[in-house]
Amino acid sequence: MSYMPNVWKLYAIRFFYNLIPAYVIERLFWEERGMTIQMVVYAEIIFAITVVLLEVPTGIIADKWGRKHMIVLSALLGCCEFLILVYATEFWHFALVVFLAAIGSSASSGAENALLYDSLLSARKEQSFEKYLGRLNALDISSIMLAALCGSLLADRFGYTFNYWISLVSMLVSLCITLMLVEPAGSRHGENDQQMPVHVYITASLRLFRDNKGVLLVVLSGMVTGAAINFIDEFWQSYLDRLGIPVIYFGLFSAAMFLIRLPGNIMAYMLLSRFSYRLLLSGVTAVLALCFIYLSIIKDYSGLAAMFFICLFAGMIEPLAAGYLHHRIDSSMRATMGSFQSLGENAVLILTGLGFGYFSSKYDIFGGYGFIGIICSVFFIYFIFASKKMHIES
Template identity: 25%
Template sequence: MARFSKNISRLYLVKISKWFNLVMPVVVLFYQDNGMGMHEIFVLKAIYSLAIVFLEIPSGWMADVWGRKKTLILGTILGSAGFLMYSFSYGFWAFVAAEIVLGAGHSFVSGADSAMLYESLKADRKSGSYVKHEGRITSAGNFAEAIAGITAGFLAAVSLRTPFYFQFAVAALAIPAAFTLTEPQIKATTHIHSVKKIVGDIKNTFLKETNLRVSILLSAVTGTATLTFAWLVQPYFKIIGLPVELFGLLWTVLNLSVGVSSAFAYRFEGRFSRRNEVLFIVILLALGYFSSGLLISREGLVFLLLFYIVRGLATPVFKNYINLYTPDEIRATILSVRNLIIRISFAVIGPLLGWMTDHVSLNTAFILAGGIYLIAALAVVSPWMKSGK
């Protein structure tokens, strides 16, 4: 009997509550309505990213030591509290406090959710279906984000604070879902209760475990590329003269395309050798960057769509590579390492591409980003390419 199958639906709800973002489409207007300029807005988002960076590894370690369920409960409570704080806050420093709480909530959920999913399936002897479920959960998140983009406009018409009230309610739905999870029993081969031990495990991963190192770096480099691309989409819309009212519609279409391809990622994985799977995804993502940079026009929107479709395949497939090579007792920590690398990499490359967009051209930013991704990804997977296994 599948004892842990109910965890799947709970994790769907956690993902949907996280991605059903009613705030994002109008958050800049909200900040400006509260007397903030763009500089303060970017400082605020930098603080959010720093909160995630500082807590990413500790939260993963806590998930491995304290338990995935307890960590997810804490993360969902903090995530809800952050939006509650926003609902009744005014001014920069009050928003800083809310962003720190939201960043902490994100960190405690990140990594623990994928670890809980994999271990629930493994406990029911269904770990082979991980990509299928990870893809569907990712898909559910993207569908939620797409629907939220449309809904947010109607809520903002009432007031710019109304989306925050509803966002708190949506985020709070994840709390009972986390409480009703069933923690699988992990058969740890070693004790990891010391920080020294977990630091040693991470160091050992990057120095000795080639397959796991390649899997983490490949997933992280690709995650950075997809995150960076998302921030270049709206400038693309603006340059081609797209009416503002169509921004939300096309944003919804792009997110729906990720949702559809993620849902069917499990059908893609295993049809080719791992080497060909990796090359297929990496080359198509790089082509998405290059093509978008060379053809900035309404016809070029098809390349944005191509990129997002391949992105939907990449996330669950590359995460599964990490899970295949990771010991159960440090799974959440290793997945948090992936997320940490993405945040740090984006913090380095994002400002460079932003400067390039402002002072050179958006075309150059796309092509530079594509080149960086292609070189980095191929360098990361070179041990696999050379081995031919």
């Protein structure tokens, strides 16, 4: 039986899940409610720590009892987040929101890709996973662009809070569509699998990384670069504000920033037919390192071009890293392994977040970006030498 209808449902879920006009003015809204950059970094660390603690357990739960349940939980918590944010005025309000967001992120991170892969597997289209994931991300980006363009105009006309009410409605629509998903037969496991101890899942996952050094290195590159890009997504508004750019232009910039990610997502699977994983991933890391350093040194409008270059190359990361991993794991461990990947990215985010917050407090946002540039440079050097010793398959 084919479960391909899940694919268009996942497309719709992603579209409404990211049709969030609140994001384009999020940092300004938080600052208006008293959240400084340092406090935002603390909130990000709370998010990352929670994800680190819950990623693997939620991945195991998804593999044992169903991926759909975790995706529904993620959408439900998303609704709760925006309802709280409308009335948030204290740090603990925002801390509660990021805590719920972390639970939702953990619940869906491994489950969504696992459900997509197994739905494709049911139709014998699993080799096209990178293509469908790229399209899923492209639709995701299109939704973010639309929300950004509308969000800046709405915020300028009606105020920041109005955007959060619209975002809540969009999240409710996403929740309704998640209820329509059907669990693929290949992802349902028997009673023996459900009774399998948690430590068996963890041991099997760690053994895969131990026995496949190439997989470990590719996933690690996705963790580092993914964590680095997070600081663009979370703090570009602060960067534009420091350059004196009016908020009415934020939506246009946000839309352009996500539009430029589309080619990488859509063409990642085609690039693999011409270039190796090693060349593509080392190239992405090098570009990120150079551009973050440029952002920290050159404090004028040309820094916006550096941001665009980061976003251009960022689009390739998830299809490459996730595809490399999913083609080499069993369906019974798919969500768990995806959660390990997300766990590692958030662990890196915690460590880099501490440095980013410290240097941002001393040298503003420019110092924080300089620190991320150094981290990417160090990893680039490590990747070049390590990839020569480890076998990375095409």
